[in-house]
Amino acid sequence: MDIGTPVTRPPDLYGRPRSDSFMQKLAAFSDNAVTRLARRSSPPGRPPATKMPVIRELVVAAKHQEAEDVVSLRLAAPAGSSDGSSDGSSDGEKLPPWQPGAHIELHLPSGRKRQYSLCGDPADRYRYRIAVRRIANGGGGSAEVHDVLGEGMRVAITGPRNAFPFAAEASVLLIAGGIGITPLLPMAREAARRGLDWRLVHTGRSRGSMPFAAELAELAAAAPGRVSIRPDDESGVPEAADLLSSSPAAGAVYCCGPAPMIDGVRRAFGGSCASALHFERFAPAPITDGRPFELQLGDTGRVLPVPYDRSALDVLHEALPDLPFSCRQGFCGTCRVRVAHGDVDHRDRRLTATERAAGAMLPCVSRAPEGERLVLEV
Known part of the structure; x- marks a missing residue:
């Protein structure tokens, strides 16, 4: 999942806006204490343990x-x-x-x-x-x-x-595409409960394809003028600038939905009156600045080429079907592997500097410099 903030700041290694310090603290709060304790007792030469999920x-x-x-x-x-x-x-x-x-x-x-x-x-x-x-x-x-x-x-x-915390800014615009309404519906209710200046726009192919219609109708009735339902087959596919036009001045935008909608909102955000952008993806972000490199499976000598437009996880999963994975976006840590040799271009938002130095890598997003060979412990 990706979280963006004001796009006037330089992008990170993913090509995304950088998170502000407040949002970073919120996202990391639940992990830091246990991670520090686990790090002290980790055996040398292995990635330190992180918080074990319950x-x-x-x-x-x-x-x-x-x-x-x-x-x-x-x-x-x-x-x-x-x-x-x-x-x-x-x-x-x-x-x-x-x-x-x-x-x-x-x-x-x-x-x-x-x-x-x-x-x-x-x-x-x-x-x-x-x-x-x-x-x-x-x-x-x-x-x-x-x-x-x-x-x-x-x-x-x-x-x-x-990984997509609601900061409850004084003015917010919530933009949902299809099933992207799921994280935004509780945000809308929280905004209404707090008395914030909020708007919600829900887009989709048709009314029949858009979930929670009855609940959104109740929310609209309780807050007239704040909920907009925009099926494509009735009003056409909306332009991102049009979706952003209802943003309150200096307000924050929360966006969740299909990748094309998110990318469009990101491109159009600079021309809006909003001050911050937060977004969440349900699918991996496109690979940017990818370069071909290689993965070697331990001492087997088997080498797997990773093309510029595929992730290391995709290539590994073809060779090792039982390799676990979940988010595919660099924050859950499920697909973690250990690199015995080679330089990793870390692009995740999960591993600590100590874990990276000990050889941990999340192949769903992280890569290697062009032509590099990463030797994995498998």
Whole structure:
């Protein structure tokens, strides 16, 4: 997931705007203390341990069709975990708190791991809600949620974790594309609760494809003039400058949706009256400034060429199908490998300087200089 801030600052190695210090502190807060403690006890020559995620078993308490190809799941503590019931009622076990923008990692029965934004009410401590759009020709995770998971089934999660925190600036514009409404819906409710000057624009192919229509209608009725629903088949595909035109002066923009929409908003942001841009992607960002390099699989001597337009993870996964991965955007750490030899061009937002020096690498985003060969411990 990517988080951007004022685009007047120089871009980082990903070609994205740099985060301001406040947002960096928010994103890193949950990891720093445990990382420091783990680093002290790590054996020499190996990447220091980071905070081990807590895996929690929940039950699918409810499953609803929210739109064409979109289902929502309500997850609650299973029966027997407390003195409550299995439906996640107020007598059940409380779940860890979360703030708008947070996500959980869903551990599917097949072993796949996928991350989904929490889109329910943070005040509801007994249920988490996520929404999943079926992605044709995807990696299979969304199809598994749609076709395999049912009410009453148990499923493991890790999190919540927040890589897209809502700073609750005095004036905000929320721009959602399709399923991108999931992290922004709790932000809109929080903005309304705080009495902020806020606007929400939800775009999509058609009304039938846009989830949570009833909830957005209720929000619009309670806050006249602040919610705009813009289906492409009714009003045409909006231009990014048009979407940004409703931004309050010097306000902050939060954007989540398809990559073309995010890229368009980023390009048009400089011509808007907004002062800060934060965004989240559901797919890996395009590779920028990629150069070809090589990966060697340990002492086997097997060498894998990595082209300029592919990630090291993609190439590794073809050779090592069991290699775990999740976010593919350099912040979860699931795909971590150890580099025994070679210079790494680190592009992640997870590893500490000490971990990098010890050889840790996240191949989903990190690369190597042109022509370099990275020898991996596998």
